[in-house]
Amino acid sequence: MNGQELAGAVSRFGAMMLSCGGEINRVEDSAARICAAYGYNDVGVFAIPRTLIITVTENGVPVTRLENIKDKTVNLDRVARLNALSRFICRVRPDADCIARRLDNIEKSPVYGRYSVIAAYFLSAAAYAMFFGGGIREAFAAGMAGIAVRLMSRFSSKTDAGVFFENLLCAVVMSACAMLLAACGFAPRYDKTIIGALMTLVPGVTLTNGARDFIAGDFFAGTYTLIEALLTALGIAAGAAVTVGLLRGLAV
Amino acid sequence: MEITGDMFISGGLTFAAAIGFGICFNIRGANLFAASFGAFICAFIEAVMTEEGFSEVFVCFIASTAVTVYSEILAKRLRCPVPMFLIVSIIPLVPGSYIYYAMMSCINGDLADFGKRSVYTFEIAGAIALGIFLVTFAIKLMKSFKKLPVKKNR
Structure with a gap:
């Protein structure tokens, strides 16, 4: 495999891993390992949550690829598959076509239906509403609010408004749903409903990955990721606060 | 110490919720149940230790440490990345209710309470992160010990 092909394959691999929620450190590490497996030791890899730059130097001539990651969907199964692929590549050293085929296969790997x-x-929100002390009615209401979150998040991720506003929108819809169900007397303890549905929005992935990036010594990616977590949390809080403040009069 | 049914109920509820999260994050097959069981452990430890009267921040730290150990072991056994198990397992600790109550005291104009709860939220987030830090660091340490050149006795 020549440097051109290697840079292409590795950048595609890394971009896929970033877009499905792999940690920065994992991406940089596997990219460097793959290059080393093919005997390219003069390699530079730089990744931040939405950009990947890789330079492979072959006979003194550098080949650089830059990938921007537009949309991010957490898909941990895909991270695991890519991880296994990187082990496979390092062990077997297949040619570029084989890597491309395997990457195609991973792109087609099954996801859960809509x-x-x-x-x-519904399940997560309902279970958390009960976990935080709600009754069966609050659980059901939270489940409905959770469904509202899902429908809204599909829409809001298309708006490109950034994590803060995307989560704000979701939180507004979620709490409006909870308040309406409280107003019609179905689930009067709306705080439990909202907390349950709110758990589907909390930035668990970003918090965990950010902490792991920090421990790996990648403070830049860690800071970026933790700021994202912070903005998500602020967006949720702001959205829920506005809605609850406005609609509180309804649900007495 | 007394193990009550409530502890299993809260564990079971987080297990169910974790299955939901696992589906959202597209965890498939046996991994889904393995990861969700981490959430069960997490909530169970949280319930037991809260019952024993430990402070919540400390409880979060211990639970997050335990869950990280669990995830690291599973990741090694099932040859999967650690986050696959860690993310789902740690969600019961994420201070969702504190975010909510902090925000409620904010719109009620109770600034003192808002400050207190916000700080508490960050404390818990920090405790979770510290638990992850500690275990990951310990594992790095063990790996680097293995790499040290060993004198062979002939």
Whole structure:
């Protein structure tokens, strides 16, 4: 495999890993390992959550690829598959076509259907509403609010408004749903409903990955990721605060 | 110490919620259940230690440490990345209710309470992160010990 092909394959690999929620350190590490497996030791890799730059130097001539990651969907199964692929590449050293085929396969790997995900949001929100002390009615209301979050987040991720406003929108819809269900007397303890549905929005992935980036010594990516977590939390809080403040009169 | 049914109920509820999160993050097959069981452990430890009267920040730290150990072991056994198990397991600790109550005292104009709860939220987030830090660091340490040149006795 020549430097051109290697840079292309590795940048595609890294971009896929970043877009499905792999940690920065994992991406940089596997990219460097793959290059080393093919005997290219003069390699530079730089990754931040939405950009990947890789330079492979072959006979003194550098080849650089830059990938921008537009949309990010957490898909941990895909991270695991890519991780296994990187081990495979390092062990077997296949040619560029084989890597491309395997990456195609991973891109086509199964994801849960739309309705399963909606049901999953319902389940998480309902279970957390009960976990935080709500009754069965609050659990059901939280589940409905969770479904609202899912429908809204699909829309808001298309708006490109940034994490703060995307989560704010979701939180507004979620709490409006909870307040309406409280207003019609179905689930009067709206705080439990909102907390349950809010748990589907909390930045668990970013918090965990940010902490792991920090421990790996990548403070830049860690800071970026933790700021994202902070903005998400602020967006949720602001959205819920505005809605609850406005609609509190309804639900007495 | 007394183990009550409530502890299993809260564990079971977080298990169910974790299944939901796992589906959202596209964790498949046996990994989904393995990861969700981490959430069960997490909530169970949290419930037991809260019952024993430990402070919540400390409880979060211990639970997050335990769950990180669990995830690291699973990741090694099932040859999967650690976050696959860690993310789902740690969600019960994320201070969602504190964010909510902080925001409620903010719109009620109770600044003192808002400050207190916000600081508390950050304390808990810090405790979670510290738990992850500690375990990951310990594992790095063990790995680097293995790499040290060992004198062979002939």
